[in-house]
Amino acid sequence: MSLIETMILGFLSEKPMCGYELRKKMEQLQGYARAFSDGAIYPATKRLAEARLISQRDEMRDGRQRREFALLDAGRDRLVDTLRETKGFDVTDSNRWSVVLTFLAVVPGKADRDAVLRRRYDYLSQTSVHFFYCDSGRALESKEIGDPYRRGIIALHDVQVAAELDWLGDMLGAGVSEESLGI
Numbered sequence: 001m002s003l004i005e006t007m008i009l010g011f012l013s014e015k016p017m018c019g020y021e022l023r024k025k026m027e028q029l030q031g032y033a034r035a036f037s038d039g040a041i042y043p044a045t046k047r048l049a050e051a052r053l054i055s056q057r058d059e060m061r062d063g064r065q066r067r068e069f070a071l072l073d074a075g076r077d078r079l080v081d082t083l084r085e086t087k088g089f090d091v092t093d094s095n096r097w098s099v100v101l102t103f104l105a106v107v108p109g110k111a112d113r114d115a116v117l118r119r120r121y122d123y124l125s126q127t128s129v130h131f132f133y134c135d136s137g138r139a140l141e142s143k144e145i146g147d148p149y150r151r152g153i154i155a156l157h158d159v160q161v162a163a164e165l166d167w168l169g170d171m172l173g174a175g176v177s178e179e180s181l182g183i
Contacts, residue, residue, distance in 0.1 A: 001082045003096060004036070004044045009079040010103035012054060012071035019045060019067060029102060030095060045069055053078055076106070083107050086116045091123050114172055121168040124161055131157070 001009075004026070011017060011025045019041050026036045045067075048054045053075030058067050071079075083100060084107050090096045097120060107113050130139035131153055142154045 001078065002044065003099060004040055005048060006079070006082055006103070007099055008041070008044055008048060008069070009053065009071060009075050009082075010099070010106070012069055013076060013079060013103065013106050016068050016070035018061070018069070022069070029099065048075065079103065080107050083116065084112050087119060091119045092127075117168055117171055121165065121172065124165050124168070129157065129161075 007026045007029065008022055011022055017025070019038065022045075023036050023038065023041050026041070030036075045054065045056065049056050049069075051074075053072055055070045055072055056067055057070075058065060060066070061068075083104055086100050090100055100116065104113055104116060107116070128139075132140045132145055132150055134140055134144075142151050145151050145154070
């Protein structure tokens with residue numbers, strides 16, 4: 001399932017929305033990283049409706065004709081399966097990971113949610129991310145980089161990873177209850 005489709009199902013799991021509302025929510029979630037056009041959203045909603053994952057109906061709202069979308073049971077099941085099976089790029093890419101986290105509470109069962117968090121935790125704790133390399137292809141250490149702004153990129157990344165590992169460790173060890181998630 002595409003990232004756009006996951007976001008559409010995720011936001012519709014909260015309430016029915018028109019395409020404009022979906023686009024605004026998606027842009028808010030992705031921030032400056034990505035703008036969404038109607039040309040991206042409407043083909044995705046059409047595919048989801050044809051797959052019977054969402055319903056659509058036209059209605060008059062605020063004096064305008066709007067198409068409202070609602071999540072169907074099959075769509076909720078697909079969203080849960082997609083989130084439960086999160087792996088690969090959805091775990092390693094920070095923007096995609098933020099989408100997973102936004103809707104992870106939809107997944108019933110702490111063990112399933114924890115398995116997703118564990119994959120991200122394992123990735124972050126076992127992976128050394130490098131941004132800059134010398135001509136021979138060897139990764140440069142921060143102390144080898146003269147540019148203070150490039151060192152800043154590394155320092156900020158390291159702080160973010162440490163904070164996320166702390167949070168993930170707390171989530172995995174704290175036994176977050178179904179009640180605290182509103183499930």
